Amino acid sequence: MSECYEYVPHRLLHRRVRDIASGTEGVLMAVINENVSDTGLERWMELAYIRGACGREFTTAATNVEPAPDQPKTAAGRRDERSA
Template sequence: MAHDSLLHETHPLLGHRVRDIASGQTGQLNDVVREPVGAGESRRYVRVASIQLASGIEFSTAADNIEAA
């Protein structure tokens, strides 16, 4: 996955309707970021997707849990 800044990723579904397979919620994919978890040698990054529902509420989920709606 390409990175457009330090922790933000470009994603082919940015700006499109997506479905979170974990919750079944559908909305617009607004962002995918890499969030650091842990510290020192155990530090790693997890990919997190930000999805906005039609109501305007935004939630996050694992980026691997999204698919085109």
């Protein structure tokens, strides 16, 4: 099994992001193309490393990363949309 990996550029690097799989938000620290296989066959995947509010980093597929909303919608904002 190869232990090689490479950093991949990402437009949201060092920005606040949301993992759509878990709903967790944090800062995107890195995106790395890694061999995620634990068998003899290589399986490469782009993993996003996100640092959560607690300071711990977790990984998710890079395709699961989206910009975090700046601020949540308020109840008043949702009411206005329904009345339109």
